[in-house]
Amino acid sequence: MLRQVLKDYQQIDSIDTQLLPAGDSASPKELIFHIMQDNAANVEVLDIGFGMGGLGQLIKSHPATQHWSVDGVDGFEGAFANQALFEQKIYRNAWHGLAQSIPSDRFAQYNIICLLDVIEHLNAETAKWLLRTLLTSMGNDSFLFISTPLWFYPQHSQQSGDLEEHLIGVPASSMMALVPMMYAVNPPLIGGFVLGKRSLEFIEFFQPTTDKSFSYQRGTLLASAVNFQNVPGKLFKLI
Incomplete structure (x- = not known):
């Protein structure tokens, strides 16, 4: 069930909570500027798990993308206690609810769907x-x-x-098997990947693990084995 809190940059509802905003992604967010062929186009972005709003702020602070429209969804009540973020009018529409509650037909309206440091929860x-x-x-x-x-x-x-607990680990082999269009990495081995529709053909190879002994060292070895380039701050385009 989704509950709309922002509509056309205006707050239309509030959530009574004592929780504080949290959840700033460690992902290589700057990938967002390399996805579209023409950043001057009117681009619709859905930020699932927007947390502290870091991605939206990044988009809106860049001259090439500040005209983009950014919507947000977050399952954590504390994200909607961030009045300072809403007053900046970063997010056009925002809903409280889990990602799995979003009606599937809504995804088709967006040019870019962002799922940054969410899936491991x-x-x-x-x-x-x-x-x-x-x-x-x-x-x-x-x-x-x-x-x-x-x-x-x-x-x-x-x-x-707070939905903060990590429940799975995602091997680099799973992400590379989805044939990403581009990727980048931030320490400590946080990978960002841009997928197109073709990745659906390889979805069966996405296999996260619940093994808590899948350590950083093991993750690094596996990343090397599948030719994942662990170079912080560098963009790798594969097509």
């Missing part, structure tokens, strides 16, 4: 379902920008209901 079956749903439902010329630690990054809940 889901269980394995939900993660696989969500990735398949996003790739199936998005437009033929749309892109999915996804980031995740490429190992089982240990993270636990800080407060009740």
Whole structure:
């Protein structure tokens, strides 16, 4: 169930919560500027799990993309206690709810769907379902920008209901098997990948793990084995 809180940059509802905003992604967000062939176009972005709003602020602060429209969804109540973010009018529309509650037909309206440091908070079956749903439902010329630690990054809940615990690790082999169009990495081995519709053909190879012993060292070795280039700050285009 989604509850709309922002509509056309105006707050139309509020959520009574004592929780504080949290969840700033460590992903290589700058990939967002390299996805579209023409950043001057009118681009619609959906930021799933927008947290502190870092991605939206990045888009809106850049002269080439400040005209883009950014919508947000977050399942954490504290994200909607961030009045300072809403007053900046970064996000056009925003909904409170889980990613798996978003109606699938809504994805088709966006040019870029962003899932930054979100999928590792889901269980394995939900993660696989969500990735398949996003790739199936998005437009033929749309892109999915996804980031995740490429190992089982240990993270636990800080407060009740904060959705912060990591439930899975995603091997680099799973992400590279989806045949990304481009990728980049930030320390500590946080990969960002841009997927097109063609990745749906390889969705069966997306296999996250629940093995908490899938350490940073093991993740790094596996990344090297599949020719994933672990060079922070460098963009790799594969097509």
